[in-house]
Amino acid sequence: MKPSLxxxxxxxxxxxxxxxxxxxxxxQDVLVSLGKLPLDGHFSFHDVSTAAWDFGNLSSFxxxxxxxxxxxxxxxxxxxxVFLMGEHSTLTVAARGHGHSLRGQSQAAGGIVIKMESLRSxxxxxxxxxxxYVDASGGELWINxxxxxxxxxxxxxxxxxxxxxxxxxxxxxxGVSGQTFRHGPQISNVxxxxxxxxRGEIVTCSPEQNSDLFHAALGGLGQFGIITxxxxxxxxAPKMVRWIRxxxxxxxxxxxxxxxxxxxxxTFDYIEGFVIINRTGILNNWRSSFNPQDPVWASQFESDxxxxxxxxxxxxxxxEEAENxxxxxxxxxxxxxxxxxxxFHTDVTYIEFLDRVHSSxxxxxxxxxxxxxxxxxxxxxxxxxxxxxxxxxxGKILKDSSNGPIMIYPVNKSR
Ligand SMILES: Cc1cc2nc3c(=O)[nH]c(=O)nc-3n(C[C@H](O)[C@H](O)[C@H](O)COP(=O)(O)OP(=O)(O)OC[C@H]3O[C@@H](n4cnc5c(N)ncnc54)[C@H](O)[C@@H]3O)c2cc1C
Numbered sequence: 498m499k500p501s502l503x504x505x506x507x508x509x510x511x512x513x514x515x516x517x518x519x520x521x522x523x524x525q526d527v528l529v530s531l532g533k534l535p536l537d538g539h540f541s542f543h544d545v546s547t548a549a550w551d552f553g554n555l556s557s558f559x560x561x562x563x564x565x566x567x568x569x570x571x572x573x574x575x576x577x578x579v580f581l582m583g584e585h586s587t588l589t590v591a592a593r594g595h596g597h598s599l600r601g602q603s604q605a606a607g608g609i610v611i612k613m614e615s616l617r618s619x620x621x622x623x624x625x626x627x628x629x630y631v632d633a634s635g636g637e638l639w640i641n642x643x644x645x646x647x648x649x650x651x652x653x654x655x656x657x658x659x660x661x662x663x664x665x666x667x668x669x670x671x672g673v674s675g676q677t678f679r680h681g682p683q684i685s686n687v688x689x690x691x692x693x694x695x696r697g698e699i700v701t702c703s704p705e706q707n708s709d710l711f712h713a714a715l716g717g718l719g720q721f722g723i724i725t726x727x728x729x730x731x732x733x734a735p736k737m738v739r740w741i742r743x744x745x746x747x748x749x750x751x752x753x754x755x756x757x758x759x760x761x762x763x764t765f766d767y768i769e770g771f772v773i774i775n776r777t778g779i780l781n782n783w784r785s786s787f788n789p790q791d792p793v794w795a796s797q798f799e800s801d802x803x804x805x806x807x808x809x810x811x812x813x814x815x816x817e818e819a820e821n822x823x824x825x826x827x828x829x830x831x832x833x834x835x836x837x838x839x840x841f842h843t844d845v846t847y848i849e850f851l852d853r854v855h856s857s858x859x860x861x862x863x864x865x866x867x868x869x870x871x872x873x874x875x876x877x878x879x880x881x882x883x884x885x886x887x888x889x890x891x892g893k894i895l896k897d898s899s900n901g902p903i904m905i906y907p908v909n910k911s912r
Contacts, residue, residue: 527588528561531609534574537567538615548610553599554870558606561588565615569691569699569725572611576723577697579609592723594636594666597659599873602718603666611723613665614638619726625649629731630688635665635724640852642729647848652734655680658769658904659854665724671716673906675767675809678759681912683729684715691726699725735813738766738850739826741842743808743835744773748887750834751806755907756880757832758810765810765829772891772903773805804891806905808835811850 531540541563549559566572579588589608596603604610613636621642622632629651633642639653640660646652656674657667668690672683680686689703692714700722702711713721745751751770758764810829814822830840861867878886895903 556601558604594663651731675769689728692722744839767811
């Protein structure tokens with residue numbers, strides 16, 4: 498029996514949308530009372546405008562203050578102070594990870610933004626025992642977690658495509674990438690959390706201890722407490738990755754191959770896909786960003802279809818296992834229905850593969866294209882509707898002038 502499946506689409510459409518700016522005048526007495534709190538870190542009451550911006554670049558809410566916590570106690574004291582103002586107080590508090598939300602979720606109009614990246618008191622600690630894990634601050638970037646755990650030959654199991662995001666930020670959402678079909682999203686790979694609750698208490702929670710809080714905070718959009726520490730499950734890290742892209746001219750073969758691969762017992766380690774509008778130059782751009790090792794094939798590839806689909810897959814391996822990996826990859830590829838001459842592959846280190854979006858960030862920043870508005874849309878689509886969705890959206894709504902990535906993550910609901 499096939500596992501229950503949903504297709505998760507992340508659609509990034511470049512639309513010209515208006516930017517929402519909201520300014521609320523903060524109460525002076527409140528600011529004075531915050532300034533008197535004894536803290537290891539400090540509050541900023543000026544220069545707070547960087548906390549009124551996020552990656553979406555569509556919403557801007559000016560806070561009254563930014564807390565740079567020097568300890569978890571600073572966060573607890575601040576939240577407790579706000580809680581004790583009573584239910585008539587309109588002062589809001591938002592944790593801010595790396596500020597990569599899209600619509601102001603990590604901002605607080607006239608309120609307090611807690612800059613979680615300032616929280617340096619929680620040191621990263623790797624436990625490399627039988628069930629390895631890392632304890633890390635809620636404000637730690639995933640790229641730093643990767644660097645630290647790799648020193649022990651270990652790495653987290655489930656990722657996002659982009660690693661310059663914080664633990665607290667992605668665990669407040671879900672954290673989805675091409676490993677989700679196997680390990681579930683990042684929130685399914687957490688053993689324990691430390692949380693500052695809405696009353697300003699510091700509580701440890703797990704599936705066994707304070708489990709309601711644990712399950713509410715994971716994917717809780719920061720509304721059930723502030724994650725100050727997370728215990729993330731680890732696995733042995735491979736050294737190398739065979740990174741493969743193949744192209745499909747019809748959606749049915751593409752999606753059926755994705756479903757077959759995520760249902761198979763022995764399969765790839767990462768499975769994603771994306772939609773490509775086939776216009777002059779786009780395939781060349783796509784190839785150059787990926788840098789495949791087989792440019793002869795690449796130069797021969799042609800398709801007259803307006804929209805084509807790319808399946809992106811990887812196989813992890815260590816150098817001494819290269820021969821086995823080749824055999825397994827060839828066996829899996831032989832079962833797929835991609836277009837002949839459309840197979841591109843490259844071999845990279847594990848860290849190069851996981852941090853792949855960062856090199857695009859560097860290029861986009863250099864062109865001034867990173868800090869533009871980002872109206873993104875994430876949809877979860879059940880398998881029963883995916884063909885209708887593809888026909889209507891990719892067939893009728895998508896224009897030749899549409900820009901930006903459209904990604905398709907096949908995931909098993911059971912994970
Ligand atoms: C280039 C790019 C690529 C991305 N790729 C993926 C992807 O592949 N898969 C995926 O799942 N997502 C992806 N995302 C989305 C990303 O997971 C979310 O935008 C995430 O919220 C960003 O993390 P952040 O650390 O910047 O959080 P922020 O934007 O700072 O915060 C996000 C939310 O979490 C809350 N929050 C932050 N820290 C804490 C905390 N410690 N405790 C409690 N609440 C907290 C905030 O208040 C806010 O509501 C991507 C984003 C970008 C910009």
